[in-house]
Structure formats: structure tokens, C-alpha cells
Amino acid sequence: MTAAANLLTITAVLAGAFFFLAGTVGLLRFPDTLTRLHALTKADNLGLGLVVLGLLPRTGSVVAGFKLILVWLLVLLASSAVSQLIARNARRSPP
Amino acid sequence: MDDFLRAATVFVLAMVALGLRCVLRGPCDADRMMAAQLFGSGGIAALLLFQAASGLKPVIDVALTLAVLAAFASVAFVKAGTNSNDAEEGPQQ
Numbered sequence: 001m002t003a004a005a006n007l008l009t010i011t012a013v014l015a016g017a018f019f020f021l022a023g024t025v026g027l028l029r030f031p032d033t034l035t036r037l038h039a040l041t042k043a044d045n046l047g048l049g050l051v052v053l054g055l056l057p058r059t060g061s062v063v064a065g066f067k068l069i070l071v072w073l074l075v076l077l078a079s080s081a082v083s084q085l086i087a088r089n090a091r092r093s094p095p
Numbered sequence: 096m097d098d099f100l101r102a103a104t105v106f107v108l109a110m111v112a113l114g115l116r117c118v119l120r121g122p123c124d125a126d127r128m129m130a131a132q133l134f135g136s137g138g139i140a141a142l143l144l145f146q147a148a149s150g151l152k153p154v155i156d157v158a159l160t161l162a163v164l165a166a167f168a169s170v171a172f173v174k175a176g177t178n179s180n181d182a183e184e185g186p187q188q
Binding site: 013037058 | 099106107110111113114125128130136143155156158162166
């Protein structure tokens with residue numbers, strides 16, 4: 001059981017780190033503002049979700065697990081709203 | 096296992112630091128704001144990983160507070176941008 005939980009932690013955290021790498025590379029390499037916004041918001045939220053999934057087996061209590069999930073849900077909400085706002089701002093004032 | 100989580104923390108922080116280069120060279124202000132957004136979500140992920148590695152319970156609450164506050168900086172940015180745009184567009188029309 002512990003080995004399975006450790007395997008889940010390692011796999012999910014590694015996948016999350018990969019998505020953070022993908023988000024950063026996209027932010028630095030993509031050609032224009034809207035594609036950069038696309039790369040950043042999707043990849044980072046997926047990376048954070050995978051990190052949270054990987055850390056869930058290591059939380060000692062149910063409350064701590066709910067806190068982790070709550071952090072992820074709040075970041076999803078904030079990031080989806082903010083990406084819409086930034087995209088509208090970027091469309092109104094092109095560089 | 097703790098060493099693995101610490102290594103993941105350092106990796107995520109390195110990714111955030113790389114992304115912050117965009118603040119310096121980003122062609123427009125929206126790109127700079129996106130780097131700040133990356134700093135928000137990446138910082139939260141690093142805090143959670145650090146919490147799991149160290150076992151300090153209150154760090155989860157710090158991450159929760161950051162997640163609640165994540166939206167406000169960007170909302171302020173967009174608000175300021177639209178106000179100045181309105182001011183610039185005003186005399187042209």
C-alpha cells in the first residue's frame with residue numbers, strides 16, 4: 001500500500017513538473033501574446049493539479065487533503081477568470 | 096522520498112525563475128502580467144511540495160491564502176489598462 005502511494009506520488013509530481021516545464025517553455029518561445037497566454041494558463045493549472053494529486057496520499061488527515069483540493073480549485077477559478085481578462089486587454093491594445 | 100519532493104520544489108522554482116525573464120523582455124504589458132501569474136501558480140505548487148517534504152502544517156494555509164489572493168493583481172492590472180485605454184481613445188473620436 002505504501003509502495004503504491006509512493007509510486008502515485010512520484011509519477012504525478014514528475015508529470016506536474018513536466019507540465020510546469022512546458023508552461024515556461026511556451027511562455028518564453030511562443031510567437032504572440034494569445035498563444036503564450038494559452039500555453040501558460042492550461043499547462044500551469046494541469047501541473048498544479050497533478051502536484052496536488054501526487055501529494056494527496058501523503059497528507060496525514062482528511063482536512064489537509066481538502067485544503068489541498070481547495071487550493072487547486074481556487075487557482076483554477078482565479079486563473080480562468082484572469083486569462084479571459086488578460087486576453088481581452090491584449091486584444092484591445094495590441095503591441 | 097523527502098529528497099525527491101525537495102528536488103521537485105527546486106525544479107518548479109527554477110521554472111518560475113526562468114519564466115520571470117519574461118517580465119524583463121516581454122514585448123507588451125500582458126506578457127509581464129502572465130509571468131506574474133506563472134509566479135503565483137508556480138509559487139503555490141512549490142509551497143505545497145515544500146510542505147510535503149518538511150511536514151510543516153501551516154505552510155498549507157500560506158498556500159491557501161496565496162490562492163485566494165492570486166486573482167487580485169491581475170484584476171487590478173486589467174482595470175488600470177482599460178481605464179487608460181478609454182482615456183487614450185477619448186480625444187481621437
